[in-house]
Amino acid sequence: VPELPEVETVKRGLAPALEGCRLAVVKARRPDLRFPLPERFVERLTGVRIDRLDRRAKYLLAHLDTGETLISHLGMSGRFTIVAKSAAARPGDFYFAEPPDPTHTHITLETDAGVLVEYNDPRRFGFMDIVATGDLDACKHFKGMGPEPLSNSFSAAHLEAVFAGKTQNVKATLLDQRIVAGLGNIYVCEALHRCAISPIRAAGRIAARRLPALAGAIRDVLAAAIEAGGSTLRDYASADGALGYFQHRFAVYDRAGGPCPSPGCMGVIKRIVQAGRSTFFCPRCQR
Numbered sequence: 001v002p003e004l005p006e007v008e009t010v011k012r013g014l015a016p017a018l019e020g021c022r023l024a025v026v027k028a029r030r031p032d033l034r035f036p037l038p039e040r041f042v043e044r045l046t047g048v049r050i051d052r053l054d055r056r057a058k059y060l061l062a063h064l065d066t067g068e069t070l071i072s073h074l075g076m077s078g079r080f081t082i083v084a085k086s087a088a089a090r091p092g093d094f095y096f097a098e099p100p101d102p103t104h105t106h107i108t109l110e111t112d113a114g115v116l117v118e119y120n121d122p123r124r125f126g127f128m129d130i131v132a133t134g135d136l137d138a139c140k141h142f143k144g145m146g147p148e149p150l151s152n153s154f155s156a157a158h159l160e161a162v163f164a165g166k167t168q169n170v171k172a173t174l175l176d177q178r179i180v181a182g183l184g185n186i187y188v189c190e191a192l193h194r195c196a197i198s199p200i201r202a203a204g205r206i207a208a209r210r211l212p213a214l215a216g217a218i219r220d221v222l223a224a225a226i227e228a229g230g231s232t233l234r235d236y237a238s239a240d241g242a243l244g245y246f247q248h249r250f251a252v253y254d255r256a257g258g259p260c261p262s263p264g265c266m267g268v269i270k271r272i273v274q275a276g277r278s279t280f281f282c283p284r285c286q287r
């Protein structure tokens with residue numbers, strides 16, 4: 001499942017091919033992905049210029065010159081591929097050597113610069129929507145959503161306010177999109193390990209003096225993963241073409257039974273299940 005850093009990487013990869021370009025030909029090969037495509041989907045995009053790409057949580061946004069925004073969620077298996085090479089899509093841009101199975105290519109966008117961008121999604125858990133740009137914050141996808149973890153509105157003070165009195169464990173609390181936007185299972189496990197906070201601890205029982213370290217750890221693990229994604233983009237030719245986790249090395253995620261990588265800690269990584277999701281942590285140094 002693509003998490004925030006993967007979506008950010010997709011945004012950065014697609015930006016040179018799409019920003020400032022007009023969509024000359026738009027095709028939808030089926031009326032729905034996970035949900036039906038919005039009304040007049042093809043008509044609302046054809047001939048329209050993409051002013052800017054953006055990201056909110058795990059959603060990719062394309063701000064259009066019509067005052068509307070195209071919202072894409074990659075679901076479990078969605079991916080964008082730049083398949084036509086042109087002056088606008090130079091080697092080094094987001095361009096996969098091996099195109100995905102064309103039977104699962106559902107949407108294609110061709111720009112006036114001759115770049116073809118395909119949306120491919122074998123499992124079809126992804127979806128697209130078009131919303132008036134001015135209504136984005138109030139739309140069903142983003143209403144009530146917490147701050148972006150890499151923005152200035154996310155801080156230890158924010159965590160202190162939203163954690164107050166919470167008896168739910170901090171792992172499940174951080175996965176709640178109303179608390180912070182875009183955090184997924186992998187990066188919550190990694191962030192909690194980095195600041196040595198136990199995932200079992202009730203969110204409301206974390207001392208306020210530890211919250212700056214938690215906020216910093218969340219930012220750091222996301223920034224490191226985005227950095228790793230950026231390297232994958234630069235080395236696209238050696239990648240297998242799949243949008244994965246960039247062979248990113250995780251400290252605890254999916255490493256049950258392995259040694260804790262924290263300096264001086266002799267602990268062993270343990271896997272437990274919280275709210276139906278796997279949690280990986282070191283019971284020795286995470287308190």
Ligand SMILES: [Zn+2]
Pocket residue numbers: 260261262265266267268282283284285286
């Ligand atoms: Zn440890």
